[in-house]
Amino acid sequence: MTADHTVLLIGATGMLGSSILDELLRANLSTTVLMRPGKPEREEAIRARGLKIVHGDVMDPATLPAAFEGITTVVCSLNNNPEMFVPGHGHVIAAADEVGVSRVIPSDFSVDFFRIKPEENYNLAMRHEVAPLFEDRRVRPIHVLIGAFMDTMLDRQAPFIDWANGVLPYFGDGEQSCDFTSVADAGKFVAAACQDLAAPEVLRFAGDVITMPQLAEAVSAGTGTAVAARREGSVEKLAALITEKQKTAENPWAWIALQYHHNMVSGRAKFLRLDNDRYPHVKTESVADFSRRTRDDEVRGMSHSDVPRS
Incomplete structure (x- = not known):
């Protein structure tokens, strides 16, 4: 330099x-x-x-x-x-x-x-x-x-983890690794x-390359809050769900997260x-390390974006 x-x-x-x-x-x-x-x-x-x-x-x-x-x-x-x-x-x-x-x-x-x-x-x-x-x-x-971004995945206001019920819903076979x-x-x-x-x-x-079920395990280990991976169906089912959302939703924010999920679990974004x-x-830090050192109010993801949602 x-x-x-x-x-x-x-x-x-x-x-x-x-x-x-x-x-x-x-x-x-x-x-x-x-x-x-x-x-x-x-x-x-x-x-x-x-x-x-x-x-x-x-x-x-x-x-x-x-x-x-x-x-x-x-x-x-x-x-x-x-x-x-x-x-x-x-x-x-x-x-x-x-x-x-x-x-x-x-x-x-x-x-x-x-x-x-x-x-x-x-x-x-x-x-x-x-x-x-x-x-x-x-x-x-x-x-x-x-x-x-790990930060976005763990954002309590993002749709990737159902924190209230302790569930990480995912599509696909659960064996596709993803980059975080x-x-x-x-x-x-x-x-x-x-x-x-x-x-x-x-x-x-x-920073970490793991599957969606492994992501749930890492978040559970890091936060001390049990998060279970739950399979919702095939990648093809997810694609159909996105198509339906695009027909009925008022704006893209209703289906952007599903698109990212599809990109990852299909392997196309790997x-x-x-x-x-x-x-x-x-x-780099792993998802478990990130989860361990980050309090709920410090996670900066979708809820901290300046982009209008409506």
């Missing part, structure tokens, strides 16, 4: 962005934070950590070129707001290319969307739209894929990729290889 390597972080106060910021600081990387003006309290907290702030808005492309001057790597930690995700990334990529930024890490942080058809996941479809925006550009992408990573570890991997000027265009990481060994200094 060169001495003049600089990083600009977009979305520094969000669920993942705050973790990325912590790790960039821990790595002693020269870091600038892009923020929309008019948030003095948030700006004060960022500046108190010794960070530079530049004003800009991904939805106002005229504000970005000046903000990107002198930056080597731009890291996007944008939420899944469908009105902002694709156009915002488009503006970031265009501005980065214009001023000579070397690399942009888009806000992927997901299962392997390259193996998922756009119609199979509402959120991943937006990532399919962003990836081609790098074509014929000088700026390179680094797609950081992390599987499913904590938000904290994802931040570490992003910081590592920022330091790695030879990083490839796609990086795949996982990482065919992992790049954890590229950064051996990043020591």
Whole structure:
């Protein structure tokens, strides 16, 4: 890494962005934070950590070129707001290319969307739209894929675990392994990729690789609360359920979680290889470890998203 390597972080106060910021600081990387003006309290907290702030808005492309001057790597930690995700990334990529930024890490942080058809996941479809925006550009992408967030899986307001009844419902044969990573570890991997000027265009990481029944066992062991895996039917039954939900639900939030579940238990989203060994200094935590060290009120997942649900 060169001495003049600089990083600009977009979305520094969000669920993942705050973790990325912590790790960039821990790595002693020269870091600038892009923020929309008019948030003095948030700006004060960022500046108190010794960070530079530049004003800009991904939805106002005229504000970005000046903000990107002198930056080597731009890291996007944008939420899944469908009105902002694709156009915002488009503006970031265009501005980065214009001023000579070397690399942009888009806000992927997901299962392997390259193996998922756009119609199979509402959120991943937006990532399919962003990836081609790098074509014929000088700026390179680094797609950081992390599987499913442990934080989201254990969020008490998310639909993945029925905490009231102590049940983790799942579809499929229960033998398909899935990739899980904590938000904290994802931040570490992003910081590592920022330091790695030879990083490839796609990086795949996982903190734990286990089946859905094993996930229930790990959560039970970590939290001390019994969670039993309960098979709800085949992968084909799940696909039919998603199709029915799409016909009757008022908005995608009624079936997005089911799509992610299908992507995982069908094996279509499974990482065919992992790049954890590229950064051996990043020591990941298992689901059981994450469950053990995280109180209920600290889990940050779907209920902490800024995306409107209606």
